[in-house]
Amino acid sequence: MNPAYRLLPDVPMLALRDCPEAGKAFAKAQELGPEGTIAQVRAANLRGRGGAGFPTATKWENIRAEACPIKYLVCNAAEGEPGTFKDRSLIRANPYVLLEGVAIAAFAIGAKAAYIGMKETFKREYARLESALQEMTDGGLLGEIPIHLAVGADEYLLGEEKGLLEAIEGNFPFPRILPPYLHGLFAPQGMFVTEGGENPTSVNNAETLSHAARILLHGPEGFREIGSAAHPGTGIFTLVGDVERPGVYELPTGTSFRTLLEQHGGGMKDGRAFKMMLSGVSSGALTADHLDVAMDLPSMKAAGSGFGSGGYIVYDETADAVAIANLYSRFLANESCGQCPSCKTGTAYVTKHLERLVTGKATAHDLDEIDHALNRVASGNRCYLPVAERTLIASLLADFTSDFYAALQPGYALARQLELPKLLDFDPETRHFTFDPKYPLKRPDGSYNPLEVGPYHFAAT
Numbered sequence: 461m462n463p464a465y466r467l468l469p470d471v472p473m474l475a476l477r478d479c480p481e482a483g484k485a486f487a488k489a490q491e492l493g494p495e496g497t498i499a500q501v502r503a504a505n506l507r508g509r510g511g512a513g514f515p516t517a518t519k520w521e522n523i524r525a526e527a528c529p530i531k532y533l534v535c536n537a538a539e540g541e542p543g544t545f546k547d548r549s550l551i552r553a554n555p556y557v558l559l560e561g562v563a564i565a566a567f568a569i570g571a572k573a574a575y576i577g578m579k580e581t582f583k584r585e586y587a588r589l590e591s592a593l594q595e596m597t598d599g600g601l602l603g604e605i606p607i608h609l610a611v612g613a614d615e616y617l618l619g620e621e622k623g624l625l626e627a628i629e630g631n632f633p634f635p636r637i638l639p640p641y642l643h644g645l646f647a648p649q650g651m652f653v654t655e656g657g658e659n660p661t662s663v664n665n666a667e668t669l670s671h672a673a674r675i676l677l678h679g680p681e682g683f684r685e686i687g688s689a690a691h692p693g694t695g696i697f698t699l700v701g702d703v704e705r706p707g708v709y710e711l712p713t714g715t716s717f718r719t720l721l722e723q724h725g726g727g728m729k730d731g732r733a734f735k736m737m738l739s740g741v742s743s744g745a746l747t748a749d750h751l752d753v754a755m756d757l758p759s760m761k762a763a764g765s766g767f768g769s770g771g772y773i774v775y776d777e778t779a780d781a782v783a784i785a786n787l788y789s790r791f792l793a794n795e796s797c798g799q800c801p802s803c804k805t806g807t808a809y810v811t812k813h814l815e816r817l818v819t820g821k822a823t824a825h826d827l828d829e830i831d832h833a834l835n836r837v838a839s840g841n842r843c844y845l846p847v848a849e850r851t852l853i854a855s856l857l858a859d860f861t862s863d864f865y866a867a868l869q870p871g872y873a874l875a876r877q878l879e880l881p882k883l884l885d886f887d888p889e890t891r892h893f894t895f896d897p898k899y900p901l902k903r904p905d906g907s908y909n910p911l912e913v914g915p916y917h918f919a920a921t
């Protein structure tokens with residue numbers, strides 16, 4: 461793989477002097493002009509790394525073509541997908557390439573301003589970006605379009621693009637109805653779109669924008685030579701769960717999942733058998749017969765899973781699919797904001813029946829109820845969350861049916877408790893991921909159970 465296109469340096473860049481190429485990609489974009497810049501990104505076939513894999517050039521081109529004179533660029537650095545730590549790894553190791561990608565995208569679409577949105581809990585990343593932004597601005601490396609840092613609530617929906625725009629405007633991240641290209645940042649009329657959208661806004665993932673900077677600097681041809689033709693470049697993969705060497709690995713797309721798991725991740729923990737891999741919470745499970753799948757958009761989809769945001773959670777044979785379904789269904793029910801009743805009640809209803817299964821209280825009726833609820837949950841949704849519930853839980857039911865029937869047997873008890881990989885930190889030295897210890901106390905209304913004393917519990921004084 462051509463190392464020029466790598467995003468993660470071997471040693472973190474702690475100051476601008478560690479990044480000799482800083483500013484060169486933006487200078488190239490200025491030389492080419494907005495259309496020429498977009499043409500380079502199109503020629504590279506850059507696909508979004510935030511989850512859906514949308515072609516970046518198409519997004520930029522459409523926003524640029526909008527008649528509305530006010531446009532915005534938003535960099536999505538909210539990183540809330542369970543099992544994902546790539547954007548924070550990137551910001552910690554090389555904030556300069558990200559900032560340059562933001563400046564390039566803002567220039568290409570003709571933005572009035574750019575915002576980088578992240579969680580209020582990302583203190584370390586905020587501080588790192590703040591100082592790098594100051595250094596690059598002082599050096600005149602980012603052009604004239606202002607770049608602002610913005611924070612929002614520590615909620616999964618902060619990463620949903622319509623929720624992120626709400627948060628940048630100072631609100632709770634409740635996803636609005638219309639997409640950002642129709643109802644952009646600070647749009648005066650909200651949902652009453654006339655023509656061409658209101659303040660059309662391009663929302664791009666932090667890793668996506670960083671790749672754009674590399675493409676401008678080194679050209680689209682070299683990028684296309686890396687990885688899969690249909691989805692080229694590198695991907696920053698987070699590997700977490702029952703593996704020997706959890707971590708964050710940058711590899712060419714199209715690398716087989718087996719290579720990530722066995723060569724980089726050191727194989728399954730304690731030599732136990734692989735049971736499944738979850739690509740975040742929005743796709744189906746990857747089963748043992750698909751270990752050789754190429755990690756790119758079309759191949760992962762064909763294998764019944766998804767490329768997602770490259771955060772892969774591995775479970776071994778000791779994990780019960782019923783417990784996995786319950787864990788993630790509960791997460792989605794908690795994180796559902798309740799603006800769409802079928803989503804909030806549907807995810808909670810599925811979780812309620814899954815809880816009956818994991819506690820050995822269920823009958824076959826509970827399985828029927830889950831099945832029916834999965835068909836209703838996603839009707840009238842503003843965002844993809846309830847579709848994720850249906851996709852993931854239905855895939856677990858289909859691929860691990862015997863686990864669900866085993867939970868109906870008298871005397872059933874869960875062999876192993878599972879923890880939600882809501883990742884707070886990663887130490888590359890020890891390869892240790894810190895999971896949010898407070899998360900198990902979260903309730904569907906967003907409050908935290910005060911009866912259980914967790915590490916974050918403070919008694920009223």
Ligand SMILES: Cc1cc2nc3c(=O)[nH]c(=O)nc-3n(C[C@H](O)[C@H](O)[C@H](O)COP(=O)(O)O)c2cc1C
Pocket residue numbers: 507508509510511512513514516536537538539540541616617618619620621622663664665666668669843844845
């Ligand atoms: C519930 C939900 C959570 C999401 N969380 C994130 C996130 O944390 N980071 C992210 O970049 N995209 C997230 N997305 C996808 C964004 O809405 C959006 O598609 C993405 O930022 C676009 O960037 P890209 O085109 O570069 O992939 C989420 C989507 C949904 C439905």
Ligand code: SF4
Pocket residue numbers: 617634635795796797798799800801803804841842843844845846
């Ligand atoms: S689909 Fe669910 S999470 Fe998304 S906006 Fe509606 S209620 Fe909220």
